Structure formats: structure tokens, C-alpha cells
Amino acid sequence: MKDVLSGTAPALSGERKRITVMFGDLRDFTSMAETMGPEDVLRVLEAFFEAMVEVVQRNQGYIDKFMGDGLMVLFGALHDDPWQGEHAVKAAIEMQQKLRQVSEKLQSERFQPLRMGIGINSGLAVVGNIGSKSHFEFTALGNTVNVAARLESATKDHHVDILISEHTYDEVKPSFQVAKAGPIQVKGLTEPITAYSVEDTGAPAPSPTPE
């Protein structure tokens, strides 16, 4: 997690490299949280984040940050990873599988079911320790990051759980079953981008590394 790096490396270090970025966000949780006790909100989020962190780290992902009821994850940023696309999509499928388990457990304790949207994009970004001299964090910045965030937002309108950009798709297409989700107009980009919905076949997600 980022605290390993905060404040220990020189503040001004960064490079432009190809990474895969994932945004995940609990759907409608903010509204749900308005009617819950604060301890319950934190309890549900803890169960959610606990489960997601485990899946992300097992798939070589780096948790960039939590944002309310969402998270930003980088693949291939901290260390080069030629399988960054596969790792990200495999993590996304497993995160959705895991969320169903967490949600079932929470429902048995009187909570409402949880759903999550995940957006994934690959491309060049500036990666490094970003912030002020007194506080900086290893993170990524660029349109590549923004598009991943927009794809996450678009999952709701497209009624799908995972959307990946064509850039990530080009990298992972032999490994996963996808369906074209049509061109998506992304704020800040002039041309709409082609996105694909990743289908969870129910089986364990294929592993990019031979076992």
C-alpha cells in the first residue's frame, strides 16, 4: 500500500510509462449510507475493502487509493508487468466474485446487497511520487487514468459490471470472454471510445502465468 512509499523516496521522481488503471466503486452506496448508522457504514466498507485488497494484491495490483466507497488500482506501475492487462481483468472478475460472497454474508446480517462497477484502461501515464514536499504518494496521472474512471461511471448506464477500453482489450483478447459495449463518449475526449464488457463465465478466471 502507498504508505510504504510515502515520504521515503525523493519527492521529485517520475516517468511516463504504460500502465493499466482500474477504478472500482460500490453502486448507489452513498445513498444507501445516508440511511445507515455511521458504525454500520464503516463496517460494510471495511468488509468490502478488506476483500478487494486481498484480490488486488494477489493479482499484482497496487492500491493507489481508497475514495469513499471506491478504489483506484494500478497494474504495471510500481514494477513493470508485461501481463498487466490480464492481471487487471482477472482481478476484476475475482473482485466481482468476491463481492457476491461478501454481499451474501452482509445480507445475512441485515444489510442490503452490494454491487460494484469496475472500469479498466491501459496506456501511457505519468507515474511517480506526486504531491508536496511534506506529503507525496506514488500515483499516476493522465488521460489514461481519467478514461478508466469514466468507464467505471459508464458501467451503471450500460448495466454491466466490468468495462474495459479497447486498449486493454487489444492486450487481453485471447484470455477473456467479452461483449462489445459500443462506443462510449468520454468527457474530455473528442472521439468516443470503444469499450467491452467482460463476462464472468463463473469459472475461475484464467491465469496469465503458467502454473
Add this chain to the structure above:
Amino acid sequence: MKDVLSGTAPALSGERKRITVMFGDLRDFTSMAETMGPEDVLRVLEAFFEAMVEVVQRNQGYIDKFMGDGLMVLFGALHDDPWQGEHAVKAAIEMQQKLRQVSEKLQSERFQPLRMGIGINSGLAVVGNIGSKSHFEFTALGNTVNVAARLESATKDHHVDILISEHTYDEVKPSFQVAKAGPIQVKGLTEPITAYSVEDTGAPAPSPTPE
């Protein structure tokens, strides 16, 4: 900053309280950064964040997180603050003043001018240590937070630098000069909200505490 609290307090502690939330974001910086060297991107962001952190902390704000070229700030969250609205708006005005100085200095070093949008909202939110057992951060969650983020986004369309919600306005109206920015439709809310643009009179922002 948040690292002071990360991992030191019990993970499950939170409450619902009235806070004032601010989002600030460099306008069009992501696109600008695509054409800059990575070291330059980090250098500009460092100058920006350095300046903003100083202003925020001097005005009793708590830096919740940096997000790429933006930041999220809480007032009245870590400690109760009856002047949270005034502190937030005063900080926003000073941040814009300070940004102009930073931008002039950077322009003299060949960089493009910087502009920033700031959105502010006040209301109830769940505040506490949110995250997993192994990594949690003091932050806030709720529609109050989301509305502040949406107002920041709306500054660009409304061609203004600072937008505050009517909830923050009701608290601070004797202290600042504002202009009605009209009803703004916020994603996730059924009713549009009334927002006000804060005018920077050029003079030092009024201080909420007698000196």
C-alpha cells in the same frame, strides 16, 4: 495530514456530523500534462500542492487526499469548528490568490498558466477511519461529499473559480460577496441545487475570528 492517523486509531470509529467539504482541481491540466515531460509534470504539481497545503492548513482545513491534480479538503471534521464554512470559503479565496502567484512564477519558467476550480458544500457526512483493517484513512463519505465534487466540476461550465452550495452560503453570507450561479443539476440528486459563485474582491479575505 492523514498519515498522522493512518493505522494508529481503531479501524472502526466514525460518526455522522456536519462538515464542510472542498474539492479543488487544476483545470485542463491532464491534457496539458500529456505534452510535458514527466519531471515537469511533477515539478508543477509539487509547486501547486505545496502552496495549497499551506493555505488549507492555516485555515483549519484537513487535507483528506490528493487525487492526480486535485485535492479534497475537510473543514470541521477532525475537530469541531463552528466557523467551518467561513474557513472553507476564506481558504478557497486565498487558494485562488496563491495559485495566481504560483502560476506567474511557473510562467516565468516557461510553463503554461494554471487555473483551478473549487467546489464547496456543507452538511452531514459519515466521518471516520474508512478502509480495511490493514489500511484506513480519516475521511468522509456521503452525498454532502459528492455534491462538493460536482460543484467543482460545474465551475468550468459556469466560467467561475469558486462555487459554493446554498448550504454553505446560508452559513457564510454576511462575510463574503457572492453571485447566484443558478440552479445546478447534480448527478445523483433529483432536485437541482442552488449554487453561488464567490467573488474575490482582491482584498484579503475576511477572517472569521476576531483579531
